[in-house]
Amino acid sequence: MSSLKKISLKDIAEVAGVSTALVSFVLNGKNKEYRVNEKTAQRILEIAQKMNYQPNIAAKSLRSGRTKTIGVVVSDISNPFFAQLARILEDEAAKRGYTVFFGSSDESTKKMDCIVEKLINKGVDGLIIVPCENSERSIISLINNNISIVLFDRYFPDINVSYVALNNCNAAYTATKYLLNSGYTAPCMVAYDVDLVHMKERIRGYKKALSDAGKRQQANVIFLKQDAPRKSADKLLPKAINEGADAFLFATNMIALACLYVIKDLEQKTVRKLGLVGFDGNPVFDFFYAPVSYVQQPIEMFAMKSLEILIDNMANGNVVQSVLAEGMLVEAGSCK
Amino acid sequence: MSSLKKISLKDIAEVAGVSTALVSFVLNGKNKEYRVNEKTAQRILEIAQKMNYQPNIAAKSLRSGRTKTIGVVVSDISNPFFAQLARILEDEAAKRGYTVFFGSSDESTKKMDCIVEKLINKGVDGLIIVPCENSERSIISLINNNISIVLFDRYFPDINVSYVALNNCNAAYTATKYLLNSGYTAPCMVAYDVDLVHMKERIRGYKKALSDAGKRQQANVIFLKQDAPRKSADKLLPKAINEGADAFLFATNMIALACLYVIKDLEQKTVRKLGLVGFDGNPVFDFFYAPVSYVQQPIEMFAMKSLEILIDNMANGNVVQSVLAEGMLVEAGSCK
DNA sequence: CTGAAAGCGCTTACAG
DNA sequence: CTGAAAGCGCTTACAG
The missing domain is CATH 1.10.260.40 (lambda repressor-like DNA-binding domains)
Incomplete structure (x- = not known):
């Protein structure tokens, strides 16, 4: 120094x-x-x-017990969605006098716990967490220890804690409805096989849209392995198409990417007839030879709200405040 | 808490x-x-x-004057190249007992200075910096204050400070040679109009390859505005093609993306004949209807080396150690 | 309106 | 081999 x-x-x-x-x-x-x-x-x-x-910040921290620092635990900071979040949080936190530590859990509860422990040990004043599967206990333990925390992107309905997330059910409903209205008769949903609300809710929205259209029986959800989405897609997508699927709703950006890799190698005339909708935009969509629409998440607002709630909680005690925001369907040129 | x-x-x-x-x-x-x-x-x-x-970390820091924390200043953490870097640094630093703060300069010296000041104020033990244009003074001032620092991705030949970067000249040379060997006769380079070594070196490599092939006169570099690459590409690329350019070497990932947006709207038969090479891979390349090759940077090694040098410097005083690593050309399927 | 002093939790010469 | 004590730089009751 x-x-x-x-x-x-x-x-x-x-x-x-x-x-x-x-x-x-x-x-x-x-x-x-x-x-x-x-x-x-x-x-x-x-x-x-x-x-x-x-x-001297160390002296201030020692004396006050606060560090003006917050910890953010995401799945993977190199994933574009979270990289974007990181950028906004970094800027917004700075405006409010806070600095941010990031950590990536790789969807593993064990890693998540380990990072959270380190962050708390570093003295962060609060945490923004993208919780992974089966991390309920860890979250509850944080709450019990009276640590300020806001869940992001996902949440647990049974745990009374602040969260900021997309209204996934509505978003999937809208996306599915859009496919149906565009003339597709058998839209298929591609999801991860995980037990997390955001996934469940997206599936629920998809099913509800089909049900409301009198097609409850046709609901068809393909589950990919989260650790090897492309491999499972390789098998399952062509099969679904063979069985009559004429449109796909991809539950996440990573799923969309994995599936597009598979789809691009199929027969062009088959693909051109497919209706495609993803979650979150991606430059790749612009270069795909068939149009891909997508649900846009208000990520900037998400970041601001998370910070706002967290900072309020840190200052005034943990009052649960949650945000369930609506997504926006961005139609690709013309979808069919 | x-x-x-x-x-x-x-x-x-x-x-x-x-x-x-x-x-x-x-x-x-x-x-x-x-x-x-x-x-x-x-x-x-x-x-x-x-x-x-x-x-209690605050007490430890106050007493020891060290925080086991390092600051990383990149151009933009949401840029995939830096997001990837962030992820690796985060993991590797943790292994070594360090935590990382990130900041984005947006290529502005003023912002860079501001972030660096905050980081130092936070008590970071050292800094990894992607320096922006005209930031020589800031870097020198850090060195004079005896702060441990490693430059990343770019460096200043006149400043005696550790850095980790690509051998940009060689990489561009190889890429250009590859285009020439593939039968393209008039490769054009697309660069940013900035006064930074990595850019200068990439251009130098390109020119050298042409020169060595007896085509010194044909060197043709297009300069895009860094704050609006797509807009300038819109004008300049078609012009270059009209004037006979049959291949492009894109100096950065962002440049490649901007140019591909422009190129994809040109006549397909024109495009199919173009040779295309970028720096850093991108999923978009896989979906582009013409093959795009690219120079791959050993980013993991970059991250490790930067950390290694920085940690060594922090422990044993600032001994300048630099790494200039070779890139690897990844050929797209068949280029022509 | 202002100062002397305690104390946050740690590390480390110093003395024994 | 071990303990008492100073001091890192700050904040904040307390006394005046």
């Missing part, structure tokens, strides 16, 4: 000829509260400025 | 009936060095374990 001796409160106090208490009051904007003499306050401020004072 | 009172050294000391000094020695693995009684050490360890002791 810097070899220049850092300026401390004491240095400023000496130059100003006052006590460190006074300097602390002034630099923390508490000069009114402690009725510091206006002129003295002014002088202290000027000196601090001139000496380019930077408070 | 947690409402449970955290366990401190003192708590352990009381239970063990020893002084906090002893506990500190043992828990920091300095029991040999301070010749702590073997049995006492064992007992302390057990008690610490049983009480689930977690050291």
Whole structure:
């Protein structure tokens, strides 16, 4: 680090000829509260400025017990959806005086626990977590320890904790309805075989749309393995098409990508007839030879809301506040 | 945060009936060095374990002046190249007991300075920086303040500081040669109009390859605006093709993407004849109707090396160590 | 309106 | 081999 001796409160106090208490009051904007003499306050401020004072965060943290730091645990920071989230959180948190630590769980509860423990140990004031399958216990334990926390993207209906997520059921419903209205008769949903609400809800929306269209019997959900989506897609997609599927609803961006890799190698004339809708946009869609529509998530709003709720919780205690936002269907050129 | 009172050294000391000094020695693995009684050490360890002791990082930092934290400043964490880097750094740093803070400069020196200042203020032990245009002064000032730092992806030949980057000249040379060997006669390079070594070097490699092939005169570099690459590509690419360009070398992933958006709307038969090579892979390449080859950067190795050098510098003083790694050309199916 | 002092949890010379 | 104590830089009751 810097070899220049850092300026401390004491240095400023000496130059100003006052006590460190006074300097602390002034630099923390508490000069009114402690009725510091206006002129003295002014002088202290000027000196601090001139000496380019930077408070020692470690000392502040030790004293106050707060670090102005928050931890964010996502599935994988290199996944575009979460990379985008990271960027927005980074900027927004900075605006509010917070810094963010990121961690990737790879959808493993064990890793998630490990990262959360490290983050808490680092002294984060609160956590934004994308919980993975079977992580209910970990989340409950955090709540019991009175740690400020907001779940993101997914949540557990039985756990009373703040969350920010998409109204997945509605989004899938809209997407499916769109396919049906566009003339497709047998849309098939491609999902992950995981027990997480966002997935369940997307499937529920899909089924509900079919049901409302009098096609309850035709609901057809293909489940891919989360750790090898492409491999399962390789087998299952052609089979579904053979059995009459004329459209696909991809439950996540990664699923869409895996499936498009498979679909692009099928016969072009077959593919051109397919209706395709994904969750979250992707440049790849623009280059695919058949149009791909998608549900757009209001990710910026998600990021802001998560932060807002978390910061409010950290300041005023944990009051559960949740956001279930609507997605927006972005139609690709013309879908059929 | 947690409402449970955290366990401190003192708590352990009381239970063990020893002084906090002893506990500190043992828990920091300095029991040999301070010749702590073997049995006492064992007992302390057990008690610490049983009480689930977690050291207070703020106190440690305040005392030691180190935070076991490093700052990473990239152009934009949501750019896939840097998102990938982030993921690897996060994992590797954790293995070495470090945590990482990220910041995005948006290629602005002002933002870069601002982020760096915040990071230093947060007490990071060192920095990995992707320097932006005209940031020489900022880098020099960091060096003068004796801050451990490793430049990433780009560097300044005139500044004596550690860096980890691609051998850009060689990579561009190889890519251009590949195009020439594949039968293309007038490859054109598409670059950003910035004064950064990595860009200059890529252009130099391209020119050198042409020159070595006796085509020095045909060198043709198109410069896109970094803040609106697509817009400039819209004008300049068709013009280049009209003037005889039969292949393109895209200097970055973002440039490739912008150009492919433009190219895909051109006449198919024209495009199919084009030779296309980019820097860094991209799923989009797999879906483009013409094959796109690319130079692959050893990003994992980059991340490891940066960390290694930085950690070494932080421990043993700033000894300049640099890595200039070779890229690897990944040929798309068949290029022509 | 201001200062002296305690204390956050740790590490480490120093003394024995 | 072990303990008492200083001090990292800050905040904040407390006394005046």
